[in-house]
Amino acid sequence: MEHETTIFGIRAVIEAIKSGENIDKIFLQKGLRGDLSTELEQLLHKERLNFSYVPVEKLNRLTTKNHQGVVAQIAPISFYPLEELVTNVLESGKTPLFLLLDQISDVRNFGAIIRTAECTGVSGIIIQKKGGAPVNGDTIKTSAGAIFKIPISKVDHIKDAVFYMQASGIKVVAATEKTDQNLYDVSFTEPCAIIMGSEGKGINPSILKIVDETAKLPILGDIESLNVSVACGAFLYEVVRQRL
Structure with a gap:
């Protein structure tokens, strides 16, 4: 079942990170290629975000939408320093x-x-x-x-x-x-x-x-x-x- 805090698509996830969304975990399709995916991976390492590489079947279970190989989950809570x-x-x-x-x-x-x-x-x-x-x-x-x-x-x-x-x-x-x-x-x-x-x-x-x-x-x-x-x-x- 798709959760309301799930976002998908390479550009959408990049913009969510840059805008300071409280992203909890990101799932990337194994073998993803392209300039945008490279930009996303560099951003993930820079921001030290929690992500993992998964098969496309996993992403298809997380959302039925056109995810472009990327699904992110925004935490429903705020974390304290x-x-x-x-x-x-x-x-x-x-x-x-x-x-x-x-x-x-x-x-x-x-x-x-x-x-x-x-x-x-x-x-x-x-x-x-x-x-x-x-x-x-x-x-x-x-x-x-x-x-x-x-x-x-x-x-x-x-x-x-x-x-x-x-x-x-x-x-x-x-x-x-x-x-x-x-x-x-x-x-x-x-x-x-x-x-x-x-x-x-x-x-x-x-x-x-x-x-x-x-x-x-x-x-x-x-x-x-x-x-x-x-x-x-x-x-x-x-x-x-x-x-x-």
Whole structure:
């Protein structure tokens, strides 16, 4: 089903970028050629926008119109600058609880995480500009509208957010099975940020090296890991338990 924030056509997408539209993700047809497509690709790299190369069948599913090999999705929300988001939370007087998502790629997981984050009082969500799930109609539906109630910030790299959090006096905890520390042995009563990793690769090893603490959920069955949205819920509700 075509979403109202979908735009298509090479020139239309170029003009949307130049006019400052809040573009979330762009899909380019593999093997696209021509001066206009070259101009578009150069603009995408210059503006560091989130894009991917896909087969024409994918574009045909996104829109039934003459897309010319390009479809873009305009985010239905406005993203907050990281500095503004953190400052606003710190000045609010509430104990900060941020959620950093390291390239969560499944829209349904993303939406479910946003819904749980809103229910557990998360102060804001930080995502990476490239590699993550788009903010589209499916995200809105899965989040049950929670995406309109919680501020979201985009950064060039999750590392940027980690360093900024630490410089702001916020402890950063990574949710990973690559640790001996149990979730229930970590204190979440002070200002903190939790990082959740992607469905396939988890948290980038370079990020694990710079966090303040790592923690894992105890797994009692034979399957070695949980769905990321379920694991995120367990982490967030442990924060709620400790802070109540």
